[in-house]
Amino acid sequence: MTQQTRRILQTISFLGLVVSVLPAFLVFGGVVSRQTHAHLMVAGMLMWFGTAIFWIRRDHLGQ
Amino acid sequence: MSAGERSTLVERLDALYEYDREPVAADKLYGWRTFIAMFSSEHIAGTEFVLGTLLVLHGVTAFDVFVGLAVGNLLAVLSWAFMCAPVAVRERLTIYWQIRKIAGPYLTVVYSGLFALILCLLAGSMVNVSTTAVSLTVDIPSPNYAAGETVPSLPWILVAVGVGSVIAVLAVLGFERLAHFAKVVAPWMPFVFLAGAVASLPSLGVTSVGNFWAVANEKIWTGVPQEGQIPYGFWHCVGLAWLCNIAQHMGMGDVTIFRYARKWQIGFASAFGMFIGHYMAWICSGVMCAAFVHAQRAAGVADPNPTPGNIAMLGAGYAGIVCVVLAGWTTANPTLYRAGLAFQVATPNWRRWAVTLMAGVIMVVTACIPAVLAYLDRIVAYYGLFFMPLGAFIFIDFWLFPRLGLMRNYAERKGLLVSWPAAIGWFGSFGICFLLYAKDQYAGFAWLNDRLPRFLANYRADLFLQVLPAWLIAVTLYTLCCLVQQKLSSPSDVGGDLA
Numbered sequence: 396m397t398q399q400t401r402r403i404l405q406t407i408s409f410l411g412l413v414v415s416v417l418p419a420f421l422v423f424g425g426v427v428s429r430q431t432h433a434h435l436m437v438a439g440m441l442m443w444f445g446t447a448i449f450w451i452r453r454d455h456l457g458q
Numbered sequence: 459m460s461a462g463e464r465s466t467l468v469e470r471l472d473a474l475y476e477y478d479r480e481p482v483a484a485d486k487l488y489g490w491r492t493f494i495a496m497f498s499s500e501h502i503a504g505t506e507f508v509l510g511t512l513l514v515l516h517g518v519t520a521f522d523v524f525v526g527l528a529v530g531n532l533l534a535v536l537s538w539a540f541m542c543a544p545v546a547v548r549e550r551l552t553i554y555w556q557i558r559k560i561a562g563p564y565l566t567v568v569y570s571g572l573f574a575l576i577l578c579l580l581a582g583s584m585v586n587v588s589t590t591a592v593s594l595t596v597d598i599p600s601p602n603y604a605a606g607e608t609v610p611s612l613p614w615i616l617v618a619v620g621v622g623s624v625i626a627v628l629a630v631l632g633f634e635r636l637a638h639f640a641k642v643v644a645p646w647m648p649f650v651f652l653a654g655a656v657a658s659l660p661s662l663g664v665t666s667v668g669n670f671w672a673v674a675n676e677k678i679w680t681g682v683p684q685e686g687q688i689p690y691g692f693w694h695c696v697g698l699a700w701l702c703n704i705a706q707h708m709g710m711g712d713v714t715i716f717r718y719a720r721k722w723q724i725g726f727a728s729a730f731g732m733f734i735g736h737y738m739a740w741i742c743s744g745v746m747c748a749a750f751v752h753a754q755r756a757a758g759v760a761d762p763n764p765t766p767g768n769i770a771m772l773g774a775g776y777a778g779i780v781c782v783v784l785a786g787w788t789t790a791n792p793t794l795y796r797a798g799l800a801f802q803v804a805t806p807n808w809r810r811w812a813v814t815l816m817a818g819v820i821m822v823v824t825a826c827i828p829a830v831l832a833y834l835d836r837i838v839a840y841y842g843l844f845f846m847p848l849g850a851f852i853f854i855d856f857w858l859f860p861r862l863g864l865m866r867n868y869a870e871r872k873g874l875l876v877s878w879p880a881a882i883g884w885f886g887s888f889g890i891c892f893l894l895y896a897k898d899q900y901a902g903f904a905w906l907n908d909r910l911p912r913f914l915a916n917y918r919a920d921l922f923l924q925v926l927p928a929w930l931i932a933v934t935l936y937t938l939c940c941l942v943q944q945k946l947s948s949p950s951d952v953g954g955d956l957a
Contacts, residue, residue: 412649415777419653423660432657433775436650440777443646451642 396449404446411442481550487720493727496715499644501703501731502739504587504786505580506651507766508834509698509736510743514751515604515764516690517683520674523741526692530699531732535725537700537707538716542849543725545856546716553714556852561880562869569848574800576841578817581793582824585625586831588786589618590767591779602763603828604686610826618825625787626818629794630811640788648734650781654773655742658749678748697922698835699736704842708929710849746773765831794821839921843891846925847884847932854933862937864944872947879939887932894919894927 396404416439418432427435513523549556558566590600598614601607610618664673675681683689706712707728716725746769753772754762766786770778798814808816824830830837859866869877896903897910898918907915919927 412646415646416649416653416656419656422657423664425660429657432653433777436653436774436777439649440646440780444642447642447645448639451638451645 401450404450407445408443408447408450411439411444411446413439414442415439482717486718488718489720490724490727493715493719493724494730497728497731498648498734499641501735502644502647502651502785503735503789504584504766504782505789505834506735506739507587507743507770507782507785508583508831509702509838510740511747511764511766511769512835513690513695513698513740514679514744514747515684516687516694517681518679518690518692518695519681520671520679522681522690522692522695523679523744526695527699527737527740530696530701531729531737533696533700534703534707534732534736535729537704538712538728539723539725541853542707542710542712543716543719544722545710545852546713547719547722548856549713550717551713552717553711553849553852556710556713557848559867559870560851560855560877561848561884562874562877564876565848565880565884569845570800573845574797574817575820576845577793577797577800578820579824579830579837580841581625581790581797581817581821582622582827583830583834583837584786584790584793585618585622585821585825586786586828587766588783588790589614589621589825590765591770591782591786592621592767593617594765594767594771595779600763600765600767601828602761603832604684605761605763608828610828615826619822621783621787622818622822622825625790625794626815626821629791629798629818630814637792640792643784643788647781647785648739650770650774650778651739651742654770654778655745658746658773661749662745662752677752678745694920694922697920697925698839699732700925701842701922702736702835702838703732704925705845705849708849708853708925709842709846710852711845713852743769746770749773790821794818797821836921839924843921843924843928844888846928847887847936848880850887850929850932851880851883851936854937858933858937859940862941864940868940868944877943879936879943882939883932883936886935887928890931891919891924891928895921895924 415436418427418435421427422429422432518526545556554566554570557569561569593600593614596617598611598617600614601610659670659673662673662677664670716722719725743766747764750764750769750772751762766782767779770782772778774781794814794817797817797820798810801813801817855866858864865871868874869880893903893906894914894917897906897915898904
């Protein structure tokens, strides 16, 4: 995997985390509905899992 | 059992851990980043959905949760940093070899066997957590233990067997790839907890940060336990947060991990695991639990059932369901794998897959007992108190014995199969603490109050408040017995080789 690909994947992953958590604060502020929040959380989840699996490495600590 | 068979048992156990018999080499050490990532990911699991909920149901106050959990988690971090990590980086050996040196091979076998059993129980509770989410998606209600449903319905059992079978088969196939997947899941999970809680706050009446504290005390952590639940308070929160990983820190289980640390100060990396997993996540699951109960009561449900699946669905929708399934699954799998590893010792002619499947059967049976989740906090406390003494011996053996003029690693140096001081300290400490708790909790032990000295009869011991008494009793019994043991042996045996 090239450095650039890795950076793109990481960016999408972190955006996925933002999409997962930000709508909750928007629900709290009365900006979006709980239904929208739930949909966006699924979208954030797909963004995270679709990309993070490729760049997160496994460490070995004797487990 | 013949002497030959006994030695075979010990040899098998040794062979199992042979690869990590030597101290870790200097070029294989890791720094802060690795340990922060590891603790952040390993201490957020499906059971966090349960423990935060239990605190709400047991009627703690908001102060108890926010301050009590902070104190308890701080104590846990300090225990890792000042007790576990310093010994780990000096010895650089696994817990297995450290116990074997001071307690002898037979007690190590007992430790491994019992540890495997408790691992199966814990894996079962994680399968139970996952099943509450899977069953929700197929419209099968989870058993409501608080409402008297002590046995799940047949469809729910079938779902649990299905979930448990997948986990068992994956554990049989090996967990390398799954361990990688667990590492991918871990950073995402805290965000689900946080999002679920924040999105649930408006339904409880929290409209701004300013009125959070008032609503938290009125509707979330009310100080009033649900019907049939024992009331918990500040010290229960402290005790639970400190106890729930005690087998790893004061019990020294994590010397196996910290032997890879460059320096002992890396023990403070545990703060990331504690304050994300056992502080933020417990508080968030408490909020989601209260929101679920509040919504159900408003809908006219007399006995709401705040299972992990139900509260996650309400707080975070289908992403919450996926989180519950994965949180249970990714933690149950390595747990089951390790249980299989430990059981393998006691089943000489069994193949590895058969042993892991046997552990899987125990796990699935456990998953079908609703009481396991209802009493998870107590199970965790028993587990911690039972396995902690052996870690206390390692600590005392390392720091105190040279100062007392006692020989370290006596069992190993003398070739003892069993260290009787370790046996007395281990079972004596747990037995005394259990009896002090049981005399006020179980009718069968009430007679103890008539026979104990007044100060002990008046002592109201709670399981969560036994950390210090258990540790002190364990090290006192162990040290006194070691003094007797080593003073009784000839001086030439003891002197001159203390370190």
